[in-house]
Amino acid sequence: MDALAPDSIHALSAAERAAIYRCIFTRRDVRSQFRPDPIPDAVLARILQAAHHAPSVGFMQPWDFILVRDPQVKQRLHAAFQAANAEAAEMFEGERQSAYRALKLQGILEAPLGLCITCDRSRAGATVLGRTHQPEMDIYSTVCAVQNLWLAARAEGIGVGWVSILRYQDLRAALGIPEEILPIAFLCLGYVSEFLPAPELESAGWRKRLPLGDLVAFDRWQGSGPEDGLLSLLRDGGVCSLK
Amino acid sequence: MDALAPDSIHALSAAERAAIYRCIFTRRDVRSQFRPDPIPDAVLARILQAAHHAPSVGFMQPWDFILVRDPQVKQRLHAAFQAANAEAAEMFEGERQSAYRALKLQGILEAPLGLCITCDRSRAGATVLGRTHQPEMDIYSTVCAVQNLWLAARAEGIGVGWVSILRYQDLRAALGIPEEILPIAFLCLGYVSEFLPAPELESAGWRKRLPLGDLVAFDRWQGSGPEDGLLSLLRDGGVCSLK
Numbered sequence: 120m121d122a123l124a125p126d127s128i129h130a131l132s133a134a135e136r137a138a139i140y141r142c143i144f145t146r147r148d149v150r151s152q153f154r155p156d157p158i159p160d161a162v163l164a165r166i167l168q169a170a171h172h173a174p175s176v177g178f179m180q181p182w183d184f185i186l187v188r189d190p191q192v193k194q195r196l197h198a199a200f201q202a203a204n205a206e207a208a209e210m211f212e213g214e215r216q217s218a219y220r221a222l223k224l225q226g227i228l229e230a231p232l233g234l235c236i237t238c239d240r241s242r243a244g245a246t247v248l249g250r251t252h253q254p255e256m257d258i259y260s261t262v263c264a265v266q267n268l269w270l271a272a273r274a275e276g277i278g279v280g281w282v283s284i285l286r287y288q289d290l291r292a293a294l295g296i297p298e299e300i301l302p303i304a305f306l307c308l309g310y311v312s313e314f315l316p317a318p319e320l321e322s323a324g325w326r327k328r329l330p331l332g333d334l335v336a337f338d339r340w341q342g343s344g345p346e347d348g349l350l351s352l353l354r355d356g357g358v359c360s361l362k
Numbered sequence: 363m364d365a366l367a368p369d370s371i372h373a374l375s376a377a378e379r380a381a382i383y384r385c386i387f388t389r390r391d392v393r394s395q396f397r398p399d400p401i402p403d404a405v406l407a408r409i410l411q412a413a414h415h416a417p418s419v420g421f422m423q424p425w426d427f428i429l430v431r432d433p434q435v436k437q438r439l440h441a442a443f444q445a446a447n448a449e450a451a452e453m454f455e456g457e458r459q460s461a462y463r464a465l466k467l468q469g470i471l472e473a474p475l476g477l478c479i480t481c482d483r484s485r486a487g488a489t490v491l492g493r494t495h496q497p498e499m500d501i502y503s504t505v506c507a508v509q510n511l512w513l514a515a516r517a518e519g520i521g522v523g524w525v526s527i528l529r530y531q532d533l534r535a536a537l538g539i540p541e542e543i544l545p546i547a548f549l550c551l552g553y554v555s556e557f558l559p560a561p562e563l564e565s566a567g568w569r570k571r572l573p574l575g576d577l578v579a580f581d582r583w584q585g586s587g588p589e590d591g592l593l594s595l596l597r598d599g600g601v602c603s604l605k
Contacts, residue, residue, distance in 0.1 A: 127553050130519030131381060133383050139517040143412045143510055162370075164595040169386045169423075171574045176526060178563035180572045186592075189581040196488065203495045210489040220492065237583075243569065246453045248462065252446045255501075258366040259546070262505035266416070267386055269506075270542040272364035276373030283419060283496040295582040295590040303502070310370050320421035326486065329423045331414045338432040340480075350405040362565070 125174040142274050145314055149278030153309040154231040162275050163232075169271035170236070173264035176256035177248035181240065182264045182303075185294055187233030192293055196305070197227045199289035200282060207284055222323060225282045230307035235294055236265055261303045268306075278311035330354065367605035385516050388557055392521030396472040396552040398415035405518050406475075412514035413479070416507035419499035424483065425507045425546075428537055430476030435536055439548070440470045442532035443525060450527055465566060468525045473550035478537055479508055481544040504546045511549075573597065 130136065167184060175181060187193060204224065211219045227233065238261040250256045269279045282305045290302050320326055332353040337344035344350060373379065399568040410427060418424060430436060447467065454462045470476065493499045512522045525548045533545050563569055574597040580587035587593060 125539050126520030129554060129557055131385060131517045134377065135381035135384065136517045138374060138381035139514060140408065140412065142374060142382050143514065144415050148417050157399045160592040160595055163592055165383065167574060167578065169383065169594065171572075171577070172389070173509070174389070174391050174524065178561055178569040178571075180569075180577075183577045183579065183583075184585070185579045185581070185583060185585070187581055191533070207491075207494045210494055222491075224492070243504070244542065247468070248450075248465075248563070248568065249526045251450045251453055251527070256526045258498075259505045259508075262502045263509040263512075265502075265511075266506040266509040269417070270510075271382060271386065274374045274379045276370030278502075281417065283492045283499045284494070286495050287400055295585075297583060300583070311372060314372055318421055320491070325491065326421040328421075329414075331410060334414070334423075334426045335410065336426065336432055337436050338428070338435050340426075340428060340540060340543070342428070342538075346427070349403040349406055353410065361412050 142270050146226060146269060146273040147189070147278065147318065149280045149307070149311055149314075150226050150319065151223045152278060152311040152313055152315070153226045153231070153307065154312060155229070155231055156310050157231050158277060158308065158310070161292050162277070165277060166268050166271040168275070170264040170268035173260060173267045175263070176250050177243055177259035179243045179247055179257055179260060181238045181242045181257045182261045183237045183239060183300070184238070185235040187235065188231070193227055193233060195293040196233065196285070196290070199285050199293060200225055200227060202289070205283045209222070212318050218323070218325065222319070222325070224284060226280055226309070227309045230280070230309040232308040232312050234306045234308055235290065235302055236304045236306070237296060240301060241299065258301065258303065265304045266304070272308060273314070276310060277308055278314065280307040281305070282307060299338060370577050379543070384511050389516040390521065390557050390561065392523045392550070392557075393469050393555055393562065394466045395521060395554040395558070396469045396473070396474070396550065397555060399553050400474050401520060401551065405520070409511050409514040409518060409520070413507040413511035416503060416510045418503035418506070419493050420486055421563055422486045422490055422500055422503065424481045424485045424500045425504045426480045426482060426543070428478040428480070430478065430537070431474070435477060438472055438536040439476065439528070439533070442528050442536060443468055443470060445532070446527045446529050446539055461566070461568065465562070465568070467527055468556060469523055469550045469552070470525060473523070473552040475551040477549045477551055478533065478539070478545055479504060479511075479547045479549070480539060482542075483544060484542065501544065501546065508547045508549070515551060516557070519553060520551055522559065523550040524548070526551060
């Protein structure tokens with residue numbers, strides 16, 4: 120945490136910054152480590168407030184939150200996952216399919232809380248400041264709310280898993296979501312036995328973490344930049360020592 | 363920060379959690395307060411690492427980062443904003459149009475750094491774990507990277523503004539982004555003279571913050587829940603005292 124610019128008087132303290140990076144680098148997509156302990160209302164209120172303070176286009180706040188604790192609803196969602204997952208597995212062949220089938224990809228029944236975050240695209244009327252030329256911005260705002268909640272949950276010791284192996288029509292049917300509302304994320308939440316040291320797909324050899332230096336360009340797509348500055352920092356990885 | 367569950371041994375410390383909430387609640391979309399001081403490479407490396415540690419579907423890491431410092435490229439983007447903004451203003455009528463025109467909505471020329479974050483949908487091949495039934499998941503992953511970066515930047519004292527009043531074709535042309543790559547966000551970054559106490563659109567009376575209690579439902583869309591627990595906490599707003 121060395122190179123704080125001398126003029127950045129509005130930065131958080133070094134200890135606070137370390138907390139932010141610790142939270143970001145130790146956040147995981149949790150599928151297998153959920154414990155049944157309920158999440159206290161005061162904790163849940165805080166992480167929902169975190170979501171509600173995401174950026175939103177035109178200050179639209181297009182999100183709604185459906186908390187799922189009813190075992191029957193969870194069973195319906197789990198069955199929907201199983202149907203979709205059987206199809207998804209068939210998309211891979213040979214060893215890759217075996218590897219896929221060996222992965223546990225959700226904790227719908229074990230997690231004490233399900234949470235669906237939706238986007239109401241009509242919340243601020245037909246014309247929304249900032250959405251005219253990039254009409255997806257309200258959806259992106261809702262995703263920012265998901266990520267805020269995910270980080271706040273990590274800070275509270277609560278694991279979050281985003282279950283995307285679900286057909287949207289099944290998710291809508293299970294939760295009674297009307298046609299005009301867009302479901303964005305179905306999440307599983309709960310305290311955990313551990314936060315794994317690395318993403319499960321990385322540990323399982325499914326895919327490697329990409330070298331960040333390869334993903335950074337200058338002034339245009341794939342534009343090159345000086346190798347002795349930012350790129351060398353990204354390649355040496357030392358900036359990630361907080362991980 | 364009272365109600366930490368006794369079993370949440372993996373929670374961050376009370377001081378760390380306070381830092382996370384402070385960062386989330388004081389993050390702003392910055393348009394007017396940019397200072398010209400350059401962002402040191404070590405700081406930039408950290409906030410890019412934060413983005414790179416976002417969740418991604420199938421550990422796909424579909425993002426690329428184009429850093430924009432070239433004044434000519436900034437001028438082109440600013441002209442593109444002006445063209446789009448003239449159209450956007452016409453979408454509003456009467457007093458609302460006057461109010462719109464009075465808002466400053468971007469800091470492309472003042473911010474020392476522009477940053478375009480893109481999504482390469484083909485990065486992990488045609489079949490991606492977790493994307494089969496929800497094909498937007500790679501785009502959502504990229505938005506999570508934007509939000510991670512935004513929070514890390516706030517911690518460093520760096521303001522971020524998301525400029526969505528741009529036609530995608532103009533953004534592509536200015537940065538040479540090929541057809542198969544999806545631009546997700548164009549951001550302005552820089553140290554700031556201040557982080558405003560509230561979102562500018564809220565202070566300007568454009569829209570109010572919605573009461574969070576109205577956005578939470580139980581077990582199904584608009585399903586009701588007990589009024590004496592979570593909802594009363596959300597309504598009393600005390601959980602937001604860190605703001």
